Amino acid sequence: MAQSDTVDRILDAAEELFADRGFSETSLRMITSKAKVNLAAVNYHFGSKNALIHAVFARFLTPFSATLETAFDELEERCEGNPPTLNQTLWALTESAVRMPQRTDKGISIFMRLLGLAYTQSQGHLRKFLEQEYSEPFSRFMRLLKEATPQLSAVDRYWRIQFMLGATAFTMSSSDALRDILENKLGVETSVQEIAARLVPFLAAGMQAEDTMLMPSFGQAPVA
Amino acid sequence: MAQSDTVDRILDAAEELFADRGFSETSLRMITSKAKVNLAAVNYHFGSKNALIHAVFARFLTPFSATLETAFDELEERCEGNPPTLNQTLWALTESAVRMPQRTDKGISIFMRLLGLAYTQSQGHLRKFLEQEYSEPFSRFMRLLKEATPQLSAVDRYWRIQFMLGATAFTMSSSDALRDILENKLGVETSVQEIAARLVPFLAAGMQAEDTMLMPSFGQAPVA
DNA sequence: CAGTGCCTCAAACGTATGTTTCAAACAGAC
DNA sequence: GTCTGTTTGAAACATACGTTTGAGGCACTG
Numbered sequence: 001m002a003q004s005d006t007v008d009r010i011l012d013a014a015e016e017l018f019a020d021r022g023f024s025e026t027s028l029r030m031i032t033s034k035a036k037v038n039l040a041a042v043n044y045h046f047g048s049k050n051a052l053i054h055a056v057f058a059r060f061l062t063p064f065s066a067t068l069e070t071a072f073d074e075l076e077e078r079c080e081g082n083p084p085t086l087n088q089t090l091w092a093l094t095e096s097a098v099r100m101p102q103r104t105d106k107g108i109s110i111f112m113r114l115l116g117l118a119y120t121q122s123q124g125h126l127r128k129f130l131e132q133e134y135s136e137p138f139s140r141f142m143r144l145l146k147e148a149t150p151q152l153s154a155v156d157r158y159w160r161i162q163f164m165l166g167a168t169a170f171t172m173s174s175s176d177a178l179r180d181i182l183e184n185k186l187g188v189e190t191s192v193q194e195i196a197a198r199l200v201p202f203l204a205a206g207m208q209a210e211d212t213m214l215m216p217s218f219g220q221a222p223v224a
Numbered sequence: 225m226a227q228s229d230t231v232d233r234i235l236d237a238a239e240e241l242f243a244d245r246g247f248s249e250t251s252l253r254m255i256t257s258k259a260k261v262n263l264a265a266v267n268y269h270f271g272s273k274n275a276l277i278h279a280v281f282a283r284f285l286t287p288f289s290a291t292l293e294t295a296f297d298e299l300e301e302r303c304e305g306n307p308p309t310l311n312q313t314l315w316a317l318t319e320s321a322v323r324m325p326q327r328t329d330k331g332i333s334i335f336m337r338l339l340g341l342a343y344t345q346s347q348g349h350l351r352k353f354l355e356q357e358y359s360e361p362f363s364r365f366m367r368l369l370k371e372a373t374p375q376l377s378a379v380d381r382y383w384r385i386q387f388m389l390g391a392t393a394f395t396m397s398s399s400d401a402l403r404d405i406l407e408n409k410l411g412v413e414t415s416v417q418e419i420a421a422r423l424v425p426f427l428a429a430g431m432q433a434e435d436t437m438l439m440p441s442f443g444q445a446p447v448a
Numbered sequence: 449c450a451g452t453g454c455c456t457c458a459a460a461c462g463t464a465t466g467t468t469t470c471a472a473a474c475a476g477a478c
Numbered sequence: 479g480t481c482t483g484t485t486t487g488a489a490a491c492a493t494a495c496g497t498t499t500g501a502g503g504c505a506c507t508g
Contacts, residue, residue, distance in 0.1 A: 006485080022345060024248040027465060038487055043467060045485090051271075107294040120344045120394070121246055155412055159395075159422045166394025167387040167430075173344050174386075188379055197382045207430030211422070232454080251495065262457055267497060269455095 007045050009035040015056050019052070019110040023053055023123060031175020054129050057118070060111050061130075064100055065137045071096045072140055083147035086204050092143060094196045109172070109192045118183060150165060156211060162168070164203045233259040236327070241281050242342050243334040246341055247277055247350075278353050281342070285354075288324055289361040295320045296364055298302050306370035310428050317365060318420045332416055336396025343393060373431060380435060388427045395423060 013035035028049055032039045046052040071092045075084050084092070098108060100170045115149070118126050149157055174197075181190055237259035241250045252273055254436055256263045270276040271313070295316045299308050308316070321332055343348050366385070396419070403414050 022248070024246070028467090029465080039466095040468080040488090041486070049466065120340065122251075124483095125433065154410055155406065156422065158406060158410075159419065161424055162395050163391040163423060163426050167391040170344065170390025170394050171383075171386050172338070182379070182382055186378060186382070190379075195383065198380065198435070200385060201433045201435055202384055202387045205433030206426040206430035209425045211425055252497090253495080261457095263496095264458090264498080265456070273496065 006037050006041050009037055019113045042121050054098055065134050067098045068137045086148040088149050091146045091202045098193050112172030116169040119169045160207050228299055229262050230265050232260055235283055238276055243337040274349050285358055289358050292320045292361045298299045310372040313372050314424050333396055340393030384431050
């Protein structure tokens with residue numbers, strides 16, 4: 001074929017293996033044997049392992065950031081000048097992610113886990129790459145969050161955004177394992193959509209919590 | 225000296241390097257050169273790299289789980305039969321962590337990051353080790369959470385606990401970087417205690433969120 | 449002082465990794 | 479068919495890793 005499918009086979013295999021095992025723990029030989037291509041093909045088509053990692057992210061993130069931009073556009077248009085609410089903003093993000101065309105049945109969960117790993121695993125090159133390539137939708141999301149929570153001080157908002165990021169990245173990065181546990185323990189199956197549907201109310205409530213700062217709540221009678 | 229300090233030097237160096245770079249990304253040679261000991265010392269004293277990882281966790285986790293047990297004992301005693309509230313339970317955990325004697329000024333944040341990595345990085349042996357050794361305080365904390373949130377279904381509670389873990393582990397694991405950013409941006413200094421004081425209300429509010437499941441909140445007028 | 453147990457050291461071992469090489473196979477144009 | 483640029487193939491390369499080895503040092507006992 002004109003544009004060899006070797007590239008896609010490598011990307012597919014790499015995406016899944018990275019999500020399962022992390023970046024450092026996945027060797028090029030694992031990838032090429034899973035993809036049934038020659039070892040040298042990776043360096044031929046991508047140049048290096050790091051460049052392959054970037055390509056795996058770019059394949060998903062580039063169309064996703066475009067989808068996200070239009071979702072934000074629609075949201076702001078629908079609000080006619082008023083700032084969108086926190087729930088609306090969070091859902092615009094979530095639905096954009098969930099609605100992306102999926103290559104496999106694992107689909108979005110693989111990519112959520114990759115994003116979590118990107119944040120967690122301190123791969124310097126990856127962070128730089130993501131910041132350079134996708135700073136615009138990220139900044140826009142931050143601006144929407146700010147306008148949706150005018151009652152928060154800048155410092156409070158800063159920390160609570162970190163808490164949101166953490167809950168999301170962490171949950172998504174171990175979502176397969178968590179789903180398995182849940183299925184074995186309670187016999188319940190869970191889709192990424194359902195996880196997101198549980199996560200968003202949690203995040204929204206946390207963001208809008210009254211900052212009562214009740215550190216020493218001891219010594220008082222426990223409230224029912 | 226009778227009990228060589230080589231062991232402690234290795235543990236100190238390993239702890240910091242693991243927290244900075246992850247487990248697979250940290251080689252024994254990095255550890256031994258930072259600790260200024262011979263390469264073979266690790267395998268002599270610990271047996272293997274995996275065993276060293278376990279030892280790093282055990283050094284912190286064993287005294288911490290003891291502290292936590294007494295904190296929970298005191299809490300339940302103070303409540304005289306009534307189940308402790310969510311806030312009380314979270315604060316008992318937080319204060320136990322913050323009040324642990326710290327080896328360095330980085331102290332608790334290093335260990336929070338390690339815990340996050342343990343969960344995120346799919347190191348099978350580590351998960352097994354932690355589950356085997358520290359299942360008791362963990363189960364007890366889970367039981368307290370259950371009693372403090374009787375309104376939640378088991379599945380809801382499960383996921384929200386994951387969200388809490390994520391927000392905590394992620395924030396604490398990158399708290400150094402986040403603190404720096406905040407100081408440069410807004411000129412505010414923040415201690416781990418203050419982060420915890422912001423985190424607990426966020427978590428409590430998220431745990432107790434009304435599960436309105438308002439997925440399609442679009443099409444409605446934005447609420448101010 | 450000889451001997452014993454614990455520890456350190458430099459060096460090496462075997463294996464796995466990312467990357468490179470270069471010849472062979474292939475496709476499309478003339 | 480022949481030429482040309484692109485892609486694949488098997489093999490090797492250099493390096494880094496975790497682990498093992500065996501000689502040496504050091505403190506303590508008898």
